[in-house]
Amino acid sequence: MGGSYIVGWLLIVKEEKEHAGKPSWVNFKNAIWHEVFLKILSPLASKSSMGQWFECLDSIQCWFFPLILILSADYEEQCVMLLARGIKSLWSCPSQNVVKSAQDKETAEEREDTLKQYGLCDVLNTFWIVMITCVHNPLSWDRLHFNGGLYRNHLWAELQKIIISLRRASVAKIDNNYKAFLWW
Numbered sequence: 001m002g003g004s005y006i007v008g009w010l011l012i013v014k015e016e017k018e019h020a021g022k023p024s025w026v027n028f029k030n031a032i033w034h035e036v037f038l039k040i041l042s043p044l045a046s047k048s049s050m051g052q053w054f055e056c057l058d059s060i061q062c063w064f065f066p067l068i069l070i071l072s073a074d075y076e077e078q079c080v081m082l083l084a085r086g087i088k089s090l091w092s093c094p095s096q097n098v099v100k101s102a103q104d105k106e107t108a109e110e111r112e113d114t115l116k117q118y119g120l121c122d123v124l125n126t127f128w129i130v131m132i133t134c135v136h137n138p139l140s141w142d143r144l145h146f147n148g149g150l151y152r153n154h155l156w157a158e159l160q161k162i163i164i165s166l167r168r169a170s171v172a173k174i175d176n177n178y179k180a181f182l183w184w
Contacts, residue, residue, distance in 0.1 A: 005070055023112055027122050033080050034126040048131040067132045071139045078139055083121040099124070 005039035012147050044066050071081055079085070100124065102114040105169045111122050127135040163174055 030080055030083055030123045031123050038126045045129040068130055068138050083125050084117045085124050
């Protein structure tokens with residue numbers, strides 16, 4: 001297989017001042033993000049538990065079990081992926097058992113109190129549908145967001161050196177694609 005995907009256009013719900021900071025609003029925004037990401041991960045769910053035959057480049061059939069190896073994100077995005085409460089979260093890798101025990105509570109307030117002890121939100125984590133993947137293991141800091149953003153000052157300069165060595169048509173295509181990329 002050897003492929004990878006960069007998913008940079010996931011829905012982010014804008015903050016509404018009247019709801020800002022309320023746990024129910026944070027949970028709502030996280031639930032939206034995880035439902036959208038579920039659409040991306042759902043094809044992997046059965047393949048990650050049962051496997052799938054795949055013909056490699058050497059024409060040999062192999063049995064693969066897809067999993068998530070890397071999740072690269074800035075701190076705010078990591079909190080959404082982990083369903084953590086940010087700096088208020090005191091636990092680095094809570095188990096699914098904590099969330100399951102919270103679900104057994106009768107009221108939303110009881111669930112919230114249980115999850116708050118572990119720095120979690122009252123939303124099911126989409127990543128749990130992919131076997132052999134604990135969302136805390138593949139999480140990695142994002143170089144593009146680090147230290148004010150290395151991309152503009154360092155990575156883009158390196159990429160430009162490579163681009164300059166290409167033919168003119170390739171450079172024009174890269175420029176057009178770069179201009180068409182959405183910046184929000």
